[in-house]
């Protein structure tokens with residue numbers, strides 16, 4: 001059950017002015033131009049627009065107050081304005097509501113993008129870009145600044161991004177009065193579409209800048225320093241605000257998304273913030289116990305004791321010696337998996353020594369083997 005009042009955040013007894021104010025604020029926050037590619041914002045934009053469409057109409061608000069959403073569906077007809085009877089299915093519908101709510105006089109974009117009114121109406125945000133970046137295991141563990149070079153659409157320096165050679169070389173588009181969008185009637189519904197004369201720019205350039213051909217942007221190499229936080233992992237993406245393509249006609253730039261791949265390490269294997277290290281020891285070291293210096297993923301050395309009688313496959317946990325958490329929540333653990341190596345290429349003297357040891361061996365030296373043999377005996381008797 002939808003509650004249009006809570007969607008807009010106004011009390012049930014709120015005035016039409018309250019509703020208008022609340023809608024303008026919410027719609028601007030989740031407007032698709034401001035949140036390109038964000039499905040959640042898009043859904044929210046449709047939702048608040050639908051709520052506004054109902055509550056701003058005295059008649060429909062009364063029906064809604066009395067019978068709820070179902071009452072509106074049954075009301076139907078032209079005045080209903082909801083194709084299919086349930087909510088805003090298309091963005092065009094929501095955009096039409098949006099344009100209607102802001103009326104004439106500068107248009108919604110004035111308050112949206114800030115800046116000078118003469119640049120507005122036409123302002124369009126630049127496209128966002130993606131780049132893939134592969135970094136080494138150690139770089140991901142410690143964090144670092146990484147410089148990359150990308151090809152990007154940057155504001156033209158010759159015309160300061162305006163696209164015109166001189167200040168007088170721009171005029172507002174007469175077809176859309178600088179809004180960049182026009183209404184078109186299709187059946188019962190009027191749709192918002194890009195202005196056919198200025199293709200949505202809202203302005204016409206009469207004296208184009210030679211360097212950028214009037215677009216206000218030029219393709220160029222751009223060096224960007226990316227601050228990689230310690231603990232970043234493969235599959236994570238970093239958003240660099242404002243490093244996408246330059247906007248059009250004073251619009252803000254898009255963003256740059258840096259998709260990270262961390263190259264695997266030859267010895268350290270990552271499991272989230274924990275790191276597994278397989279550490280080979282000789283069978284004598286495992287039998288008698290030993291002390292070892294362990295490397296950690298951040299390059300420190302930690303002294304550890306491998307206790308007497310350590311079995312192959314045993315894992316020792318060094319708390320807080322793994323990878324720093326990328327959100328700053330401490331540090332993972334280092335898990336040292338002991339691998340006991342069976343000696344090979346023994347000479348005669350070594351073999352003789354082991355044989356005399358074998359003669360002294362008792363069942364207690366190998367408790368696992370003993371219990372295993374006992375179980376087998378029980379099986380066949």
Ligand SMILES: [Zn+2]
Pocket residue numbers: 173174175176177178179180181195196197198199200201202203
């Ligand atoms: Zn136009």
Ligand SMILES: [Zn+2]
Pocket residue numbers: 156157158159160161162163164209210211212213214215216217
């Ligand atoms: Zn230019």
